[in-house]
Amino acid sequence: QIQLVQSGPELKKPGESVKISCKASGYTFTDYAMHWVKQAPGKGLKWMGWINTYTGKPTYADDFKGRFVFSLEASASTANLQISNLKNEDTATYFCARMATTDYFDYWGQGVMVTVSS
């Protein structure tokens, strides 16, 4: 069955970096784009951008340009999100989500809670 399994929770200090992963299984990884969505505690969903899993080209929403990097380990069917120079406002749950060809998110990871605190 199709699954997106994300890495575990992270506790980081301001200024540090974090890399979270999203491992896909049950389908051909390069056939579907992978998107990233942020959810701050008690808040709504915010689209961060996506990565073309065939070409590796990332696209970032404006609020996520600079410190955020989407990458792939295609041989491992894994998409990664790296955040550098962490700030308190990066505290959130980060979801990966597969986008189907008709542009909807049909499968989601379980989410990774990243806590930034001194």
Next chain:
Amino acid sequence: DVVLTQTPVSLSVTLGDQASISCRSSQSLEYSDGYTYLEWYLQKPGQSPQLLIYGVSNRFSGVPDRFIGSGSGTDFTLKISRVEPEDLGVYYCFQATHDPLTFGSGTKLEIK
């Protein structure tokens, strides 16, 4: 950026009754190919969001026919008939017509 305004912010419904959620867009969501990339997601407590409706009115696999999406252009509605306990959570509309993609602010459905 396209702003999706959801109303109400919260909704308290008696089991078995109908619930209705509105999603209004700041721009038309009809793409140049004639398709409208408007979706509805439900995030149950402690869970990841799950797809309910895509393309305004198409139910995703396994979604009960109690969930009905409708609308066009800038005005969209999700109706849930005969609300059941498992329907509680936060409902989000989402548009994939315009870049950047955007979510509505969410509507919390509570059971009376």
